[in-house]
Amino acid sequence: MTDSIRTLLENKNFSKLVCGAGNEDTDSVKKLVYIYAKAGWKIFDISARGEILSAAKEGLELAEVKDAHICVSIGIKGDPHISKAEVNNSVCIKCGNCAKNCPNGAIYPQNIYPKNIYPIIDDKKCIGCGICTKKCPVNAIKMYEKDIDVKKILPELINGGAEILELHVTGNDENDLEKKWQIINECRPLFASICIDRENFGNKDMVSRISKLLETRNDYTTIIQADGIPMSGSKDDYKTTLQAAATAEIIQNANLPAYLVVSGGTNSKTAELCKLCNIYPNGIAIGSWARKIVRPIISKTDFWENTESQMEAVKIAKELLSKNFD
Numbered sequence: 001m002t003d004s005i006r007t008l009l010e011n012k013n014f015s016k017l018v019c020g021a022g023n024e025d026t027d028s029v030k031k032l033v034y035i036y037a038k039a040g041w042k043i044f045d046i047s048a049r050g051e052i053l054s055a056a057k058e059g060l061e062l063a064e065v066k067d068a069h070i071c072v073s074i075g076i077k078g079d080p081h082i083s084k085a086e087v088n089n090s091v092c093i094k095c096g097n098c099a100k101n102c103p104n105g106a107i108y109p110q111n112i113y114p115k116n117i118y119p120i121i122d123d124k125k126c127i128g129c130g131i132c133t134k135k136c137p138v139n140a141i142k143m144y145e146k147d148i149d150v151k152k153i154l155p156e157l158i159n160g161g162a163e164i165l166e167l168h169v170t171g172n173d174e175n176d177l178e179k180k181w182q183i184i185n186e187c188r189p190l191f192a193s194i195c196i197d198r199e200n201f202g203n204k205d206m207v208s209r210i211s212k213l214l215e216t217r218n219d220y221t222t223i224i225q226a227d228g229i230p231m232s233g234s235k236d237d238y239k240t241t242l243q244a245a246a247t248a249e250i251i252q253n254a255n256l257p258a259y260l261v262v263s264g265g266t267n268s269k270t271a272e273l274c275k276l277c278n279i280y281p282n283g284i285a286i287g288s289w290a291r292k293i294v295r296p297i298i299s300k301t302d303f304w305e306n307t308e309s310q311m312e313a314v315k316i317a318k319e320l321l322s323k324n325f326d
Helices: 002-010 026-038 050-063 097-101 131-135 150-159 174-187 203-214 238-253 270-276 288-298 307-324
Strands: 014-018 043-047 069-075 083-087 141-145 164-168 191-196 222-227 259-263 283-286
Touching: 002 014, 014 026, 014 259, 014 288, 026 043, 026 050, 026 288, 026 307, 043 050, 043 283, 050 069, 050 150, 069 150, 097 131, 131 141, 150 164, 150 174, 164 174, 164 222, 191 203, 203 222, 203 238, 222 238, 238 259, 238 270, 270 283, 270 307, 283 288, 283 307, 288 307
Parallel strands: 014 043, 014 283, 043 069, 069 164, 164 191, 191 222, 222 259, 259 283
Antiparallel strands: 083 141
């Protein structure tokens, strides 16, 4: 298994679907993994929950794919990937902006206005992107952290078949960072992954944080995921993926003994932009855009009975794969 993942990285063919570190919706994860596995994607990034791992494995089994790999993601305190949204009904004006703009369909009802109903947020579908907070005109939505007992859960997930453990390290809680990184190393995953963006760091600080974490790892047993702007891939244009390429360039220039994967605003333009900028990552991870382009199909109530819809979704996923991994 190690050689298989390493081969994907060495051949710059590490195609990763991000189901969402905060996505606890078993139904959507199962469908996403099924579609993208049938389309030829090899790595599946999921939330650190036993039921989500089971859903991902079910998706792989239904797709009859045996050479795919599962990455489990966790975050340190202060990182948006462990955040959830909640509504303060005493402030909410029931305008419906949050539901209309939620990229993961986590806010109900989908059309609040003019029903005069308070929105309800499904925390299993909420991925912590914070878009709803930005779209709310009266600041009625706040984010809270939903952490897990990683010392208990991660060994169980490794034993259950997860091969990569990823830590999202955007946040200023150094104690939580050290604790969770130590636990990941103690679990001895086939590969560890560090996901980082520049929101809270200058370029030198970002490289310094990565370098410090790499001191506890053997060379090239770690993946650095350059997260341009986390959970921002809502459009398929160059501007959306620009920061992903820029962050990757900084890490590439640091010449660290680790593999480089691009994420955060990634879409069908990412590989092309990287090539134009002489950036050569070992892989590309796509989340928001990959989920968005198949959401209308996986939302159908007859998805599992409708083979035509399934094949339509697989075709879409194959096209995205071919644009980034030719």
